[in-house]
Amino acid sequence: MSSSMITGGVGMVGRQLARMLLARGERVDILDVAPATKLPADIRDRVTLIHADLTNWAEIMHAVASNRPDTIYHIAALMPPNSERNHAASWEINVNGTMRVLEAARLFGVGTVVYSSTTATFASQLPEPVPNDHPQFPEMLYGVTKVCSERLGEYYYRRYGTNFRGVRFLSILGPGRVPGSGWSAYTSLVIEECAKGNPYVIKVDEDLRLRFIYVKDAALSLMKLADAEEGQLTTRMYNLDGFSASTRELVDGVLAHVPDAQITWEFDPEYQHVMDTRYGVIQHRMDDTLAVQDWNWQTSFTREEAIGDFIKDVRQGRT
């Protein structure tokens, strides 16, 4: 039986990935600082939760030494806006945390480390689509920490043979976002809140057009990349793309499933400004040709399907 460790596995992508790995019979260890009560009920008793902190060498070494996974999916990170509020914590968790994971993998012979990076490693002014090897000058510390981690992982691959591979996610659409937990909290939130019957206020323009990947596609991409044949890979870090949606289209998608959703429009120029600058990168299409060519990547969910599935899961309490 294969075994996988998912850092940050309690989070929105990690738990979806855990479900997929369990479904195909893998042993799944989740390394997280969150308590067991935060794990979804359907997987709580089927995974091993290891309480460990990426900032602590001894904890990470012990976790990997005791569990000896075949593959580590390294997803845990401090995300915006928290990553920008506490730069010292971001640095320790996101950058040195990756160093600790890679070093533990090396010392204890873990075969593969799959890494989740971000398109926020690119600046806001970008060509269309953004090439896989475009220069990476991130706006936010979050992106900085991910660039550092990408380069370090590539080094471990070249120097020590650690099978480091990763993807760059654009904005992830899915349940479980909290205000402050990520870029486009507000976009995912309109879906989640309306699915729950709560009112929601939208503060950006209805024409603002962003690009998203559905959370189940995000999780799927990590598993598919882990499975890809080494000989087919032409790089270690792969841009992913997804679907485009304007705010209006998201709202229409919600209304199709929740006709009585209480959505109010209150344009706030400050919000719009933030979306146009700091989060400008997610207005751009990514060139995911290499992912398509090297490991046959394609998403499973269109915009409409993603919204529908999202709402269904929220209503069934399976987030």
Add this chain to the structure above:
Amino acid sequence: MSSSMITGGVGMVGRQLARMLLARGERVDILDVAPATKLPADIRDRVTLIHADLTNWAEIMHAVASNRPDTIYHIAALMPPNSERNHAASWEINVNGTMRVLEAARLFGVGTVVYSSTTATFASQLPEPVPNDHPQFPEMLYGVTKVCSERLGEYYYRRYGTNFRGVRFLSILGPGRVPGSGWSAYTSLVIEECAKGNPYVIKVDEDLRLRFIYVKDAALSLMKLADAEEGQLTTRMYNLDGFSASTRELVDGVLAHVPDAQITWEFDPEYQHVMDTRYGVIQHRMDDTLAVQDWNWQTSFTREEAIGDFIKDVRQGRT
């Protein structure tokens, strides 16, 4: 009186910079792990040597708190091949060391942090000349640690207003290299050894053509960048270029000053291979247009002048 702190100031670039800053009346603090006996006699009593280790938070905080420089020139780093032999030490010194310096600068109100990066942040396969914002996929960990530091410094500039600025050096020609201390040790060494009357064996092809910057130009560039008007800067990190020299041209340059130099040619394909791959980047011309435009950068030493000055300094014991 202005005051400057030079991390790694005992090293080959740092000591030249110290001389220049002293010459114009600045107070100079040198932060290094090397003992005072390694400082050149002509500056030993004119600077303050602070024994502190970049891997230790408390030491760096204390050093900056006690001395409160106006400017920190952050030059200290573990260099190849040592940086490649001990990746864990490289990471702590080069990456987290830069974090500590930036954080100390922020907490204690240091106005400017000038950083010495490297063209080894670029891969070996490159366009000619290499644009200032070319994608950075370094071969060596040394380059990885410098990419991480560049991005982090830029973030401090944007987020905290720390006046971070830096240059990317190509191979530095100058006295004080030891085997193992840097890329092109062997090229500088042929000059230094012959100036001392020692024999020297060259193991690469006479047609191998690299690009260099003379150590005094390297030091000068840091001082000029520190002095540049903020309003003129269009980026935070500047490519520098220098002069081109084939091995044959270097040897001819030496012979012009040391006619009886004992130079032997023993071609070793392994050495040549390393120079063509790992150090391939220094076979490329850098596009330094931005440095020229933004702060009027130009080198002071041609190839011939650099070799002559180098030999003179070695003979006078002023290295």
Add this chain to the structure above:
Amino acid sequence: MSSSMITGGVGMVGRQLARMLLARGERVDILDVAPATKLPADIRDRVTLIHADLTNWAEIMHAVASNRPDTIYHIAALMPPNSERNHAASWEINVNGTMRVLEAARLFGVGTVVYSSTTATFASQLPEPVPNDHPQFPEMLYGVTKVCSERLGEYYYRRYGTNFRGVRFLSILGPGRVPGSGWSAYTSLVIEECAKGNPYVIKVDEDLRLRFIYVKDAALSLMKLADAEEGQLTTRMYNLDGFSASTRELVDGVLAHVPDAQITWEFDPEYQHVMDTRYGVIQHRMDDTLAVQDWNWQTSFTREEAIGDFIKDVRQGRT
């Protein structure tokens, strides 16, 4: 106006101390990893909550640099049984955390650091009463981390003049304990749960006799020690004592205020064994002569008064 920083100020002792300091007009900064929602309502808007982690150098430096308190009350620690479950975290928080606090105090000129240690720094086999300078061979890692911190604080006092002073608490009786948060959780919990009208099961012998200090006396001792005249102090670390109570006496005390308390006795030899060994130290009387002589220490609450006050506060929601 004097200003104080309380590390771990959201906790059960820290919040009582915050109230006392506010009551006499001090500015109070609380450094904690807990969110603002965990602060009691009556002090939430009257203190500054600084979210910082003792394991992170830059966060502690920044917190002290930005707030420049006159006095730091360093109370934060990982406590048993958590401290025993994760030794690596205990070490970073309790030992190196104290180092970071002391170093920040030194660098930023904080006058006084008051430290809360524990009688768990002593072994289980002890003379009666336990002398102030009895050899310290703790059973638990918790005690180990506190011994290390005591010695380090004393060194800062001797070497750098940091006015380090501290007390050793025995078991603290007071609201806010959670199972797993400290030694005698079960003893405090019987009071708290019954005050709330919840049932409670006691698993140790009714004759088990421990010694306690009431949480308000614990907080008071820190403030009084901070106020003590330097010239009067004959040591840096002071044993404190308190009152004695058997399980039966605690229960009787509860019943006096909560006649219908639902208390069940279910003797569990394992619990009893733990109390006799690991927590054996709190069965012993401490010699607090030095605290009495040097700074006139005396407790304000007898056993009966402590239980009554405790129940009243729980009922009024002022914990």
Add this chain to the structure above:
Amino acid sequence: MSSSMITGGVGMVGRQLARMLLARGERVDILDVAPATKLPADIRDRVTLIHADLTNWAEIMHAVASNRPDTIYHIAALMPPNSERNHAASWEINVNGTMRVLEAARLFGVGTVVYSSTTATFASQLPEPVPNDHPQFPEMLYGVTKVCSERLGEYYYRRYGTNFRGVRFLSILGPGRVPGSGWSAYTSLVIEECAKGNPYVIKVDEDLRLRFIYVKDAALSLMKLADAEEGQLTTRMYNLDGFSASTRELVDGVLAHVPDAQITWEFDPEYQHVMDTRYGVIQHRMDDTLAVQDWNWQTSFTREEAIGDFIKDVRQGRT
């Protein structure tokens, strides 16, 4: 074949221990930051020198993982007066360094960790002889770091079964001391310098009486303690004692072997004061009863024999 790792094995005690272990057929790995050139010629090619820094988690983990010794002799430490000059480095090397060694031993299944502590863990005012479990309130940070390490090692023994054992050395007499490398540098130095034919100036009173252990006895005690049967041990940390010598007796001992030694007496009250206060502890006899009872400890060298052997080794260049 048994295998041992000696941290700080390049130092004066470590190299003697290495010789003893090699002599009985063990594999010896030396972990040190010193270069191979500092190793004595007679053992340089018979041991494996691992260049690793106790301040770096990854380096220590890697060293232990790669070499898997049966026993680690953890001797490396920053010593007085350097330990007092740089408290931050002392703390990282001596305290957290021990944590890293213990953790690596635990993770990689090293059976035994033998630790070298110091009688400087005791204060200057002491009973005669000093009991094995006397309260430890050290004057110097060096002693503080050793107390912390002792308590932590004992915890690993109780909690994780790591076979931690150690001795407390008084002043070690032997070649290889450098000014600044330890307490009684001056006492060892008078012997070493005179053996080399160099002049020496003594600055303390001729009646100053200290207690010493000869370096070969120090090394021997570590090996004997490692060999001791677990069932015989009644504690984890053992006081050692040695011989007494006044300054006059040391000088007479030197003159017996080096009749023309150039020794000058220049009493300096400052030196004498330091010896009476900071180093006061080494004027006291230690109670080593437990070491004698539990593992039959006895020294092999009297004062006269130690001085003679010391001089012989210096003259033969075997230090």
